[in-house]
Amino acid sequence: MAAAKKAKVSHDATLAPLSKQQKVLKPQLDTETGWEELETGPSPDELVAGEEETAKVKLSKHQKLQRRKAEETAIREAELRRLQGDAAPTSAAEYEALLLSSADSSFVWIKYMAFLISLGDIEQARAVAQRAFSAINYREDAEKFNVWVALLNLENTYGDETTTLSTLGRALQHTDARRMYLAATDIFQRSERTSLLEQCCKAMSRKFSASTEIWLRIVRLRLDQGDEEAASATLARSLQSLPKSEHVHMISHTALLEFKHGDAERGRSIFEGILRNYPKRLDLWSVYIDQEIKTGDEARIRALFERATHLHLPAKKMKFLFKRWLDFEKAQGNAEGVEHVKKSAMAFVESVGQS
Template identity: 45%
Template sequence: MLSRKLDARILISNLSDGFVENPVKEFPVGKPVYARVLSVELSSKRIDLTLKENAVSQLPKPDTCSFSSLHVGDIISGCVRRVETYGLFITIDGTNLVGLCHLSELSDDDIDHIEIIYRAGERVLAKILKIDEEKQRIALGMKKSYLGDVNGSVVTVGCDGMDSILPAQKQDVSYMQGEVNQEANGTLAVLSQVESRASVLPLQVSLDDSEISISEKGDNTNQENSNEAVELDVKKDKLMKKKEKKERELEIHASEERLLQNNTPQTVDDFEKLVRSSPNSSFFWIKYMEFMLAQAAVEKARSVAERALKTISAHEEGEKLNIWVAYFNLENAYGNSPEENVQSTFKRALQTCDPKKLHFALLGMYERNELHKQAGALIDTMIKKFKRSCKVWLCRVQHLLKQAKDDIQPVINRALLSLPTKKHIKFISHAAILQFKCGVPEAGRSMFESILREHPKRTDVWSIYLDQEIRLGDHEVIRALFERATCLSLPPKKMKFLFKKYYAYEESQGDQVRLELVKKKAMEYLENSL
């Protein structure tokens, strides 16, 4: 394995100059090796390596180092040697030393499935948190807060005990150590572009989306603006990354649509050529399934789905998930016993896909087909499995509101007992938004007010609250809320955000008198704050 998405092969004849009696014993999974590239085939994305002594004798070998060459606080680079449920074992570059990055030190956020995020052979950066020479243990941390700026410095350790400081952006993060000839380098660069397709989020396929939507796009935008006001850089970064991924997803979706329009498949042979040219594209496979269904060939559509699941690379988790979602819809619409068929397909999918994403995908299908009983039962299961997920509890609230049921408060109380404290404000504010959207604004106001009583300086909550009232359009209520918000004693940046929002609202109403009043109030705040 050269990276998470790029593998290479070594023929048995290239394992050693001599005969290897037991390759499995000699080369266990996770053992780092030094190899030379023999060939690279771009069309099949195949890379051949050799471990023969005469081929790799000139390659640099790792040095052994003592613990004295490492220091607490050093930022090191390394290779994931083994992935366990409790953390990662990382071989430190330039040494034969292995450190443990515990699950609690992997990320500033909660991580549910470490084995999905990391794989053996992956290159990582980490900070040395603790060194225990007596027990021969090294504790590492990979949190973003530990590493700081990626353009900082990384310590590479040499056997002579001297540490050299190299710019992080110049450190060697290639997936093989040793000499690679110029031709192989060029081909690998092209291969890296090919494998970048795997990092794109699942397409919004025509048969169904992969997840149920909780909030509208407008709410995300307002939330982002609020985060800018309170300088929550981490949340803003996450929103930007999501936005970039969506844009990339739409670009690929559009390019695939253009490809179909320019050369629309009309026959089975046309579709066969299409899926052979892009075997990892769920978009083309699903179009193939649609073609079969249009011909009333349900069994052939199932056969296409099965082929897609076998053909799409295991690394393309999002593409496989799209196929499973399409499969759910197929069984729900054309199965002899729809519910049994869907459940059978769902159980199969659980063996290969992320459980949480898969549950949301099935829930989305139930909601779109108005299968409320099945949706309710599935949400109950999800609450048991993912009770610390804010989104799961919001699905329960949304489901009850759609059914016009009044027993929302007991669910909210249960959710607050199950969710981590840091997620309480997020859950209550989103539940309040759902109340506004489902026609019970009084309940939504009560929830927002309960947050602001405890956290009056949360301008992000004020912003979301104001957005919901603006959507309803009661000008007296809106202006009263703006007056309350702008009377707070907050830092200048937060007050600037609130005044700008107030001014923009009055500007949209075209009331010049009130615009002047907002300006006057802002000036009074500035004078009092000096």
């Protein structure tokens, strides 16, 4: 009877609320079982549910919108990964299903076009491009631009000159015309469509006669064609159309193009000519030196540094030139060259101090 009463008291004690003293006691290790006797809390499911409820209460409208966008992006990225993996769509129906969640993705539309072209269905590929222009959100200019470029590529490959020019004309009306002209010149140059390339160059130089980017693209095209006379003529024409404030930019970048796509000697000649008129333009000296360093002719490089560091320039600009020269000697020269630069720099500092 006493044992039963004792057991009852013990059982009731486990149901009774803990005293303050008991609550602050650290859990003790049960020496028999090896486990700590911890106070039982809510289940993991209850914790998760509680956190979700708290999150729902705390999320603002903006946060909810951001979370929804993140979820949509994750879904779209998952769909795009399908295009690149083993589970890539293998039928028109699968592409159509993919477009339901990725209607604004030019990547998906262009892949769909390529799939149809691989089946020989050029007309259907054209139709898909037209659908893309209607389906892609009007704010997604870059996505629509990509589809226009893809369609122009299609016409350039499978159409004729008439359909290609017609497509280009439509694209120019619905996209950034300058960018589209530049994209078209790349397409026509790669495919060696000389007639289309010439028409494109003529049209864009007339429409964007005040754009150095357009003129420089034409200069580069002429150099790639090996036509140095046409490149020089293009430079001369550009200077007649461009504002004077753009002349130095146009001439110096033409010199850069000569180094990269034409003849380095002509590039040097252009730089020398412009430096005669603007001998104190540090940016021109720096770019000229960069090109000579890339050619690797150490004698020319050192001669250029010598000339530049003997100019009457402000101390800050001279410091920049001496540092560049010193960096060059440390990286590609020798101890003798490094010492020479240091002595030249010291001589300049002393001359400034005496003046």
